[in-house]
Amino acid sequence: MRTRNRTVLLRLTDDELAHLRTLVGKSGLSQEAYLRSLIAGLRPRDKPPPDYYAMMRELHAIGNNMNQIAAKMHSRGVMDAERYDEETRKLAAALAKITAAVSSPERM
Numbered sequence: 001m002r003t004r005n006r007t008v009l010l011r012l013t014d015d016e017l018a019h020l021r022t023l024v025g026k027s028g029l030s031q032e033a034y035l036r037s038l039i040a041g042l043r044p045r046d047k048p049p050p051d052y053y054a055m056m057r058e059l060h061a062i063g064n065n066m067n068q069i070a071a072k073m074h075s076r077g078v079m080d081a082e083r084y085d086e087e088t089r090k091l092a093a094a095l096a097k098i099t100a101a102v103s104s105p106e107r108m
Contacts, residue, residue, distance in 0.1 A: 042105035052102055056095070063091050 012020065024034045028047030037044045066088060073079035 037105055038108075041108050043108050044105045045103060048102045056098070059091070059095055059098075063088070063095075066091070 020031070020034075023044075024031045026046040027034055027044040029037070029044055034044055066084075070079060070084050070088075074081070
């Protein structure tokens with residue numbers, strides 16, 4: 001684990017500080033994490049709306065249900081495994097794409 005033992009003093013005007021606090025608040029990160037992201041050349045995204053988390057839980061539940069159905073069908077020998085695997089991959093890819101679009105910082 002890295003140790004951060006260096007301090008940097010930064011002086012800002014009231015307007016600059018207010019703007020920084022607004023950006024930090026929108027991102028959901030701490031002020032330090034926000035500034036570290038900027039230093040690394042990443043622009044943090046605004047935190048997703050609360051509905052995002054509910055929708056992602058729903059999609060994960062659908063995936064879980066699909067796996068349970070697949071296990072049952074497989075045990076009975078009535079499953080088209082290739083088609084199921086393809087749909088499962090599509091669901092996983094869609095979840096990853098949604099998460100990246102909403103929460104991954106973008107390069108500056």
